[in-house]
Amino acid sequence: MSEDPPEQEEQRGSGAGLPGSGTGQAGRAVALARLLHRECSHLLQLFVRRVSLYVNYTPDGGRIVSLSAASEEPSTEEQVLVMHSALRQCLGLIHCVILKEEEEWGELEGDYESMRKNVHQRLEYLLHTTKALMETEETILEVTPDHQCTEEVDGSAGVFALKMWTYRVLLELVHWADHAANTLYKLQSEREEKDQN
């Protein structure tokens, strides 16, 4: 997992460009993705603490969300589109986590549930921001969850499996939020460079 870019960069990125301009939107998207990444990491900590999960567990089976770019060397814009697609799946996954957990534990009100709601809303907002950043007449982006939440988690029906699956989902969210922050920062940098030229 990569480190967050320095705060100074975040300030520069989020503040660069005029409002409504491409670089300004990209800056806001970068800041939003970084915030999402921090919140996902915090949510993961809260989850592990809440369910007393074995923290050294390294899930097998690769990524839940797996996408491949259209080309071998995709442009930054193409990477952002892939990232957007991944985030849609992440939104579907966190939505599914909420459904299954509420089904299992009921509707609770704690730090974990509050942060879970934050992440869900932040992810939706990042998708809207990315859509606004990338959408053109030729490129139509969706922001709806891309996950049906109908299959059993990892083929098992037990609560332990639900915990393990939720853990995997949260790891996935941390990963893709970090990926989104880096990709969007790359996009912002390129657009700033283009603006300067």
Add this chain to the structure above:
Amino acid sequence: ALLQEITCIFLCHLFIPIPQQVSLSENLKTQQVSISWVGGEATTFDLLILRTELNDTVFYETVTVAAEASGQSKFLWTSAEPLECTSLSFRVRSRSGQLTSDWSSTQILQGNDSPTDERMQAYPQDKTVPAGSNITFCCIIGEGKSFDSFHFISESINVTRLSRRTYAATVYNLKPSRSYGHNAYCKGKTEAELYGAVIFVGYPPLFTDFICETHDLTSAVCHWTEPRKTQLLGRRQTRYSINGRYGQNRKQCSFPRWEENWKLLGWNPLGEYSLTDIADVRSRVVPLPPEELSTVANARNATVTWQWKLNHYVSLPLVCQVELMSSDDKTKRTFSGVGLRSATLLDLYPYEEYSVKVRCGAQQNFWRWGNWSKTISFQTDSEIPSAPDVWMWMNGDTTGQILWKPYEPRKSHGPIVSYEVTLWSPDDITRHTQIVSPETFAMPVNLSGISINNTKVIASVVAKNPAGLSPPESLDLDSEAITKVDFREGAFPLSWQSDANSSCGYIVEWYEASCQRDCPVEWIKVGEEITNVSIKSDAFEPGVRYYFSLYSCSSEAPELLKRWEGYTRELAPSSSVQLSTEQQDSDILISWSEIPSTHRRGFLLGYNVYLNNGSQLTKLADWLIFEILATLGVTALALIIVTFVCYKKRKCMVHIVEKPEWDSSKEVLVVIPEEDEDDEGQGIRDEPVDTDEPTSLRYYNQVVDERPIRPRYPDSSASSASSMDSGRTDVTYTGIQTSGSSLVFQSDSQSSSDQPLVVPESCGGADGGYRPQMQLPPENDNASLAQSHSLPESQACRSGGYRPQNNWQLDSPDEADERRSLAPSLGSPTSIASTQFLLPDQSSDELAEEKHQSSAATWLTNLLSTTKP
């Protein structure tokens, strides 16, 4: 033996049938296997259960089972391990005593550890068990993987191998799990090989206090309490139903119709529990909280009104509680009535913040109070204040303070905006009113300007708030509040009038007047028949003023009846005044400070002002005797402007002015005619005491002391027309003491017999009046003038006046001779002098200029001839 054995085997098999049609039916949740077979007539069977893979015996027992009507025999076996853990083999044989049949065919209950299922697994999954249970978990390692460890929560547990891939571990006495269950999991050799199960440990439902009530005599609200949490959440939490109707997972359910019988049933994975409630609807009425509370408040009462959300209450006899809360109190008042909608709260405090809330219950078949309404606040109106608590403190004959206490909470009945203090004398319709701020609680008073002819002064204090003025609280400021008492025969004789309220006698206390705090107080108690007492004490010292207070003793707090003050013997003041002058053209402004009370050592009567021209002291009272009584707190400010306007005949006009704020109409310009010079002293002497005193003296007495103080006659021997061009002015204060209203100063000894005397009402009688007294000087005392101030005992007795308690004589005969012509009190033990040089202005008139040389020449002499204190 061998034959027998062979025979038995043959027969046994012939007559003991082998169980047939063995079948298994498992319940994975309960971990039970129902084994059934057809065993013929046999009722006793051997049952053998083995773990299939390792051929370990799990169960081998002889059981007695009666065949059912169908001919089948059944046995229910409960496995310690989940049935999924590994495959089990079941066999049955019949037994008859020591004879058994052959084993039945083996029936295998397939476990989940078969090679066809390669997954890593753990059992039991999501089981819910009661707290305190024991439970055995098993893990099935993935095909081709290796087992590493088993963990329950965070603890590693020893395991038992059940099969090639299955390991089991037992956990005992389970504690209630947190809401999210206990994790039990196995680890393989790699971090990714981890799988487990969650066990939920809790309690079956338990609830109490199941009650159904009605707010409207029609519908029902049933509620209950859950004294013990089940520790189970979500899909495992307790569900409820009342009379077969499912409610939400709350501890309360509502129903549109009342039913006589109510049954609450609750259940969760660990069991169920039920309670019933049977009641008539009229005995379960709980009114809803009153709504829309409002108040109408007056000063002492307020009416609270409210509305009912339901019309059902209009005809319902209700009993309501109104909780009234103030800053320091909370009371409940109960009211009743049909459809009650208001209550009047009496006995409230004016201008008080209150909060109020209401709850009600059914007056008939009272069940319980309904919930409280919302709380509303109101404030009662203001009302005129109660009379203030007023007291006085006279710190002098005519000066003192009117004191009043700040209102205690709730006594002011509103914010005090001011106090009005009024002083008046019954003999004078003029009222002196002063309005002071609400933060003021004392006001100095000087009765000298109010009391006429020594009548009492009444002080009245009223407080004002927005509602108006309080009733007045009045006090008599009687200048006789403290009566002087003489010291006779080694004691202070005190006497008083019998007090009807004194039921248990009197208390007389005394202490030093100068004592400020932690004063040693002495007292005696006497019976109610006693009305006089003589106070003796070895602690009495000369020159020390003592206060005596008489209290009545009753069932109530002691009441102060009378006060006295007195000296055993008066001494000369122990310090001089701070004298200063200010020359204003030809006027000289002389002022001096107050003498500290502890330095007075006697009752201060006044001040004499002398002019010392170097060769002799000339009392300014050649023309006028100043006797300035010490009005405490005022003396230091009292100014005397003495204007010397010298005439050819060296007569001077003396202009006396009191404090600047004094009513100018009372200023007196006294012109002493030249022809009066020769017989001025006699002229004054001859004046009647009461009515014919000189105008200047009358004025003086008005200014300084309203009491009928009689001036001591001026010293005629010091009547020489002193030079006024340069001199030294001395102020002495003499130890002549004034008493209360009965005090009349006697004229000098030469004319005392001719002077009318004001005879006191009694002499040493019951009034306890202080009479002049002193140690009489020797017959040959050369201080004849001082003697003139003395009063023979007989006269003192007759007059009831005060007798100065001193040895009125000069320090030495020589000195007396030297000072023979000086003021009578000057140099006496009862006086003390201060000196200030009076140097005329260079720009003074010609006469002043002419005299300047003389003044300069005598300056050093004057300096060195300061009057002996």
